[in-house]
Amino acid sequence: MIAVDLEGATERVRVARAYRAQGVVVRAIGLAVESEGPPCAIGEECLVLDADGNLLSRAQIVGFHDRRVFSMPLDRLHGIAVGSRVVALGRRPTIGVGEQLMGRVLDADARPLDGRPLAPADTFYDVEVPAPAALARERIREPFVTGVRSIDAMLTLGRGQRVGIFAGSGVGKSTLLGMIARHAKADVAVIALVGERGREVRDFLEEELTDEGLAHSVVFVATSDEPPMRRIRAAHAATAAAEWFRNRGRHVVLLMDSITRVAMAQREVGLSLGEPPSTKGYPPAVFSMLPRLLERAGSLRDGGSITGLYTVYVEGDDLNDPVADAARSLLDGHIVLSREMADSGLYPAVDVLGSVSRLMPNVASADHLSDARSLRARMAAFREAEDLVMLGAYREGTDANVDAALRARDVTRSFLAQERADGSTLDDTSAMLRAVIAAGHAEAGSIR
Numbered sequence: 001m002i003a004v005d006l007e008g009a010t011e012r013v014r015v016a017r018a019y020r021a022q023g024v025v026v027r028a029i030g031l032a033v034e035s036e037g038p039p040c041a042i043g044e045e046c047l048v049l050d051a052d053g054n055l056l057s058r059a060q061i062v063g064f065h066d067r068r069v070f071s072m073p074l075d076r077l078h079g080i081a082v083g084s085r086v087v088a089l090g091r092r093p094t095i096g097v098g099e100q101l102m103g104r105v106l107d108a109d110a111r112p113l114d115g116r117p118l119a120p121a122d123t124f125y126d127v128e129v130p131a132p133a134a135l136a137r138e139r140i141r142e143p144f145v146t147g148v149r150s151i152d153a154m155l156t157l158g159r160g161q162r163v164g165i166f167a168g169s170g171v172g173k174s175t176l177l178g179m180i181a182r183h184a185k186a187d188v189a190v191i192a193l194v195g196e197r198g199r200e201v202r203d204f205l206e207e208e209l210t211d212e213g214l215a216h217s218v219v220f221v222a223t224s225d226e227p228p229m230r231r232i233r234a235a236h237a238a239t240a241a242a243e244w245f246r247n248r249g250r251h252v253v254l255l256m257d258s259i260t261r262v263a264m265a266q267r268e269v270g271l272s273l274g275e276p277p278s279t280k281g282y283p284p285a286v287f288s289m290l291p292r293l294l295e296r297a298g299s300l301r302d303g304g305s306i307t308g309l310y311t312v313y314v315e316g317d318d319l320n321d322p323v324a325d326a327a328r329s330l331l332d333g334h335i336v337l338s339r340e341m342a343d344s345g346l347y348p349a350v351d352v353l354g355s356v357s358r359l360m361p362n363v364a365s366a367d368h369l370s371d372a373r374s375l376r377a378r379m380a381a382f383r384e385a386e387d388l389v390m391l392g393a394y395r396e397g398t399d400a401n402v403d404a405a406l407r408a409r410d411v412t413r414s415f416l417a418q419e420r421a422d423g424s425t426l427d428d429t430s431a432m433l434r435a436v437i438a439a440g441h442a443e444a445g446s447i448r
Contacts, residue, residue: 023069025084030272033071040088046071049085056080060229063273072229072269095237096121097244101218108222108234125244127236131295138299143363144307147183147423150350150416153433154372158359160299162308164327167337173311175420176348177255178208181217183423186253188245189217192238194231195261198223228265235262239296246304253307254297260313263323279322287326294330333357346417353380371433378405404440411439
């Protein structure tokens with residue numbers, strides 16, 4: 001039996017029994033529970049009880065066929081048997097929201113994981129709500145300062161933009177998220193750690209985020225061993241909390257690690273319900289869920305904003321993975337982390353040439369844009385000529401951009417590299433970018 005104390009659950013069960021809103025379990029296959037009844041709607045919460053009325057698991061209605069209802073437990077399946085009762089609660093899932101969430105580490109139901117009591121919620125907010133209407137959004141005109149020089153200088157983001165961070169394993173996604181959470185110019189940071197290894201959660205909180213970052217953050221956690229519905233709910237709960245702060249005029253940065261694990265959890269749910277697998281085993285529901293989740297971020301007219309940064313795991317560093325490809329088409333830009341740069345010790349390992357911010361022309365000044373384009377041109381020219389340079393076959397004067405890149409090679413590397421504890425203002429970043437450009441304009445014959 002699951003030892004879970006749900007506020008008001010007893011009263012809701014009593015009301016549900018009075019209205020006969022209950023069914024009987026007839027089958028459990030994989031992750032799904034099939035029951036005869038109860039009368040309910042997709043998305044509704046329900047409880048699975050044993051014959052004595054003890055709570056076995058919470059669940060959510062995910063489908064039906066004729067009189068058969070399919071629910072997906074949020075807890076373990078252990079103890080659920082033929083004849084167990086499924087009681088519909090008549091409501092969709094909600095979380096308690098309010099200022100009491102600040103500085104806290106929470107599970108997918110917004111209950112504390114950090115061992116401290118949580119003050120009563122100001123109000124309750126639906127976990128899954130529709131994205132704002134297209135014309136209710138504000139145009140993005142203000143820069144969003146991450147504090148990370150390589151991003152702010154070369155891939156300037158806008159407040160309310162949604163961006164993917166694409167990388168394979170061990171390239172520094174979590175470190176980059178921690179830097180942004182600590183240094184970004186935002187009122188609130190909402191962080192969702194979805195599908196993380198349990199060991200890595202504390203490492204992230206204490207080493208990457210630190211107490212300084214946690215003070216203005218809300219962290220939602222659903223580890224890899226939790227049922228898929230809880231991993232999906234953690235992503236939606238974090239987005240819901242970010243929406244609550246945004247609706248009160250706050251500027252929020254939403255950091256989700258990772259959207260790929262959310263898609264994998266949705267794949268488990270879809271396959272358990274018999275959905276046909278398509279590309280790489282992902283059923284169609286995955287590709288309809290992603291836009292519903294990602295479109296919830298953004299800026300509101302006469303309101304606050306949610307700037308969303310979502311990590312995307314690319315298996316084998318393959319950017320054409322189905323989830324990566326779908327996310328790239330939905331987001332307003334992508335930041336690619338390079339394994340080659342990480343192996344050379346350059347962190348954060350942002351591959352500037354492989355990344356793009358679609359809104360940079362809207363939020364960066366003309367001078368900033370000009371400097372960023374000049375540095376990008378140098379880096380692109382140097383990459384093409386790198387083999388010749390390494391062999392000693394390149395001759396000065398062959399290409400002006402390569403010459404400038406060689407003159408400013410050391411200062412460029414120092415500019416792009418950054419310690420995780422060091423944040424940078426936009427003014428400082430712009431000044432350093434101008435210094436890098438100037439370093440490439442030295443006298444001819446000064447290449448070492």
